[in-house]
Amino acid sequence: MRSWFARLSIAGAFVVGLTGPNAAVGLNVFETELGQLARTRLVEVARSPVVVEAVREQNRATGAYPDARIAELDEKWAAEAAAEQKGGEAGPLIAETMGRPVSLYLRQIQERSQGLFTEIILMDARGLNVGISQTTSDYWQGDEDKWQKTFLAGPNSLHIGALEEDLSTRTVQSQVSLPVVDPQTKEVIGALTFGVDVEEL
Template sequence: MKAFVAGLMIALFGLATPALANQFEAELKALATGRIAEVVSSASVIDAIKAQNAQTAGYDQAKIDELDKTWRAEADSADQPMIDEVMERPVSVFLSEVQEASDGLFTEIFVMDAKGLNVGQSEVTSDFWQGDEAKWQETFSKGAGATHISDLEEDESTQTVQSQVSVPVVDPATGEVIGAATFGVNVEKL
């Protein structure tokens, strides 16, 4: 019933209101500490982020901007070598399998490194650098246990009402936050 009301509110009023955005907060937080926590603590995710952190540790903002610019250009092109390389990584395959097994609950999943750069993803994102967005800033820098829940939005292509749930990724060996993850959640499937 909540999903119907959410869809109706968005259909009637266009954009989600703050009250509507919080309507699923309890369920989304429970998802963050349950299924999402299981995925982001997997060896596939941890190992991929640690490997990329070793590679990107010395990147400055100019390098990050260059990578993001390349990604954005490829997203609008038929030639996508950078995007293809990321999408073919084992962690991206793993995230795609998690999304597929969710029976429509997860609409996208992507993990980011300590710089906010994509490490792996189930769907192609519009940009490569997430470090300038709340999904990374409100999780990576806030530490273990942080959760960022976005406002509800209607995805016009799928006609579903969604929210993004983002969490930090913690290295179980050290307790250190090493990255972050974002899950697009179809709230009609909660």
């Protein structure tokens, strides 16, 4: 297992840039391993019936949301997340999302990964949270690469984010995102993001 010093060296010295519609700025030396992980374990989760059906169901509810409604929900979520971070209980919007069967499924996957996955976020066709393994700071992910470079990029897209250092937990992570595809229509209906601790690869 790599030392903390080695991880910092990797994060600081071996970041490279790629081009193309699915390339992140500052991709890392773990791109190959993360790509292989995405095309095996992660895609299985994205194709699972519980994930696909949860996205389908939410799309039926949120598809007609006006932008103002999305902004309102995102603001409400942010306030609840901030209160939770200060030691309060989860607010109603976060609690409802965390209580869904798909969120339980994602939490179980994270727990069973033995530290490989640091978070899992499932998003609908509007970029809103469908299921989460733990509380996120935002409810709407539609302005971020995790959604824009997967949902908008097509059924075969893959986005590997830059390495990010978390000094509080002494981990170096990368977000790996892929689309959720409806097996019946072959259309992209959502997106799925995994936070991956690269030392655990």
